[in-house]
Amino acid sequence: MFFALIGILIGAVIGFLLPYTYNSAYSLYVSVAILACLDSVFGGIRANLEDNFSIEIFLSGFFGNSILAAFLAYIGDQLGVPLYYAAIITFGGRIFDNFAAIRRIWLRKRKSNK
Amino acid sequence: MKNNNPKIILAFFSILVGMLIASQIKLQVDLIVPVTIKSFEDTQNEINLINSEIIELNGIIKQKEEELQILENILVDDRNIEDILLEDLKYNMTISGRTTLEGPGIQIVMYDNMDTVIEGFDLNDYIIHDVDILNVINDLKIAGAEAISINDQRVISASEIKCGGPIIRINDRSIATPFVIKAIGDPKLLMASVNAPGTYGDTLRSVFAIGFEPEAKDKVVIPAYIGGFSYKYANSVEEGD
DSSP, X not given: OHHHHHHHHHHHHHHHHSOOOOOGGGHHHHHHHHHHHHHHHHHHHHHHHTTOOOXXXXXXHHHHHHHHHHHHHHHHXXXXXXXXXXXXXXXXXXXXXXXXXXXXXXXXXXXHHO | OTTTXXXXXXXXXXXXXXHHHHHHHXXXXXXXXXXXXXXXXXXXXXXXXXXXXXXXHHHHHHHHHHXXXXXXXXXXXXXXXXXXXXXXXXXXXXXXXXXXXXXXXXXXXXXXXXXXXXXXXXXXXXXXOHHHHHHHHHHHHHTTOSEEEETTEEEOTTOOEEEETTEEEETTEEEOSSEEEEEESOHHHHHHHHHSTTSHHHHHHHHHOOEEEEEXXXXXXXOOOOSOOOOSSOOOOOXXX
């Protein structure tokens, strides 16, 4: 949990320091992809806590979900239907689900440690 | 080591996510709002407005280009300039009331109350006043009269209608009853403007029993204004195009 937070902070610092940017026309797709990545990271943390973390599942989820989310947003743009809502709702909901699971595991561990 | 591995991977990808977030924040994009029907219609209205404005401006450009074309033609062969200036002169004379005009219109004959028995108290109610003429003429102008004359005195922009006791003065000339008002325009409209119930002319006739006889005519001849124009105080301001 904390290493992920620290990692995001470090990444943010690096990102601010690096001069690279992308075209702002893609910002919608990237923001949906970010959501998918965040969901994967939360899922990874949860799996790690549950001791069934698999690199293959994590990597495929991380890249596959983000690409699919960005692709959905793109297709939605082309069709004139805001399909990125699907990604936002799914991944947003899953982030909360994962966080709820993480919370439970973490609290239980603290209790058993006492 | 095996226990440590997922944490390192997670931390690494967290860094990746953090970098993405940071670059996204750096872009400072506006909030993406969903397109509602209302905002869609608003934008459409705006576009329509701008489009009609463009059409209007294009019309003005076309008009100016035509004017320019006429002026350029003058440059090419100089026998045209006389025609154009004469045309201009004719137009200006027409709008200043210097030409005799004819066309469809109406003729109104107005005379004082002819009753020999006087009912009521005020004799003034039985005669035509300058104000009566003014109101009738104003009604005609509202109905789109293009040229008006009273007893063959052309009504121009500077014409006065003044009370002179038993007579009325217009264009510095005295006229007396019966007053014959002629107007060129749409006869139906002009008739309606003075003859319909509730109009000033109808009130004169039905309430004050003043002679008021409007008549639609196919051809009305309105003489030219023969007086002079004098501009003592007014100076024209040069307008830069």
